[in-house]
Amino acid sequence: MQFIKPGINIDFVGKRKYAYVLSAALMLFSFGFILRGLNFGIDFVGGTVVQVKFDQKVAIADIKKGLASVGIAAAAVQEFGDAEEHEYLVRADVSAAEGEGIEDKGLAERVGAALTAATGHPAEIRRVEMVGPQVGKDLRRKALFAMFYALIFISIYISGRFELQWLKSGAMSAGLIAAVYLLSRLNVSITWLILAALSVTMVLFWFLNLRYAMGAIVALVHDVTITVGIFGLFGKEFSLPIIAALLTIIGYSLNDTIIVYDRIRENLRRYFKNPLEVTVNKSINETLSRTILTSGTTLVVVICLFTLGGGIIHDFAFALLVGICVGTYSSIYVASPVLLAWERSRKR
Numbered sequence: 001m002q003f004i005k006p007g008i009n010i011d012f013v014g015k016r017k018y019a020y021v022l023s024a025a026l027m028l029f030s031f032g033f034i035l036r037g038l039n040f041g042i043d044f045v046g047g048t049v050v051q052v053k054f055d056q057k058v059a060i061a062d063i064k065k066g067l068a069s070v071g072i073a074a075a076a077v078q079e080f081g082d083a084e085e086h087e088y089l090v091r092a093d094v095s096a097a098e099g100e101g102i103e104d105k106g107l108a109e110r111v112g113a114a115l116t117a118a119t120g121h122p123a124e125i126r127r128v129e130m131v132g133p134q135v136g137k138d139l140r141r142k143a144l145f146a147m148f149y150a151l152i153f154i155s156i157y158i159s160g161r162f163e164l165q166w167l168k169s170g171a172m173s174a175g176l177i178a179a180v181y182l183l184s185r186l187n188v189s190i191t192w193l194i195l196a197a198l199s200v201t202m203v204l205f206w207f208l209n210l211r212y213a214m215g216a217i218v219a220l221v222h223d224v225t226i227t228v229g230i231f232g233l234f235g236k237e238f239s240l241p242i243i244a245a246l247l248t249i250i251g252y253s254l255n256d257t258i259i260v261y262d263r264i265r266e267n268l269r270r271y272f273k274n275p276l277e278v279t280v281n282k283s284i285n286e287t288l289s290r291t292i293l294t295s296g297t298t299l300v301v302v303i304c305l306f307t308l309g310g311g312i313i314h315d316f317a318f319a320l321l322v323g324i325c326v327g328t329y330s331s332i333y334v335a336s337p338v339l340l341a342w343e344r345s346r347k348r
Contacts, residue, residue: 026226260291
């Protein structure tokens with residue numbers, strides 16, 4: 001199905017300098033919000049989360065009073081979901097693993113009884129989640145490793161598929177993974193360690209002439225960074241479901257990039273006399289109809305999840321919404337122009 005006329009020739013490549021400025025600005029703002037600190041959920045920092053529903057609106061002070069009576073003090077309470085639902089979300093820094101008087105057994109029943117007594121209205125406990133601080137630290141570490149491994153294995157796939165460099169990219173990736181793992185066992189900061197490993201990966205791509213892999217990884221890092229930065233901008237909770245959303249975004253954006261790269265590779269053989277700039281722009285235009293259709297239909301589903309899915313998956317759907325938009329943009333204005341920048345640098 002095509003709703004864009006064949007032969008269309010929008011000058012995407014000619015506008016790439018404006019895209020560079022926009023992407024650089026978004027990346028800088030995103031890094032600023034990330035360095036300022038994300039709003040990590042209990043999955044990563046530990047604590048207790050209680051979701052409770054009442055038959056009518058109650059005072060937040062009464063909820064805190066009832067929680068204090070069962071050992072959950074200094075809790076943050078906020079309204080959750082639609083106002084007419086009268087649901088509240090409670091977050092506390094204490095958990096059963098910290099030995100602060102909260103016992104896992106029968107906790108939901110005791111919290112429900114305490115809130116009913118404090119507010120004067122029946123409290124329905126929807127969920128109680130508790131994560132110890134050490135568990136949260138381990139989950140944060142494993143989440144970072146999951147994203148790092150995903151990017152590394154993607155680089156192996158791209159190098160093998162487009163440049164037939166399976167052995168070279170595999171050996172490079174194995175060395176990086178081994179170095180990161182060994183250094184992590186020495187209590188080196190995982191965050192900075194993975195950032196350093198990705199930087200080294202880019203340098204190695206340059207010297208090994210793995211241009212397609214470099215373009216794909218730059219685009220994926222661009223997408224993930226901006227999505228996480230927007231979460232920091234709006235102060236949304238960063239939890240394990242968001243890691244799942246980021247991995248989904250990586251897969252979606254990579255699929256879009258591969259479609260464009262496939263067409264570039266075909267057109268390089270077919271129109272080998274044309275300048276690379278003309279071939280890349282032609283390839284983007286030829287895949288534009290498919291890109292818009294795929295992104296559009298996916299966005300319809302994600303918007304439905306975002307608006308109708310309820311509070312539990314609201315942030316997950318928001319991450320997908322941002323990631324799909326940024327991923328579609330990066331396939332056109334980041335991944336493909338990296339090939340041009342590569343060729344020009346090589347010629348100089």
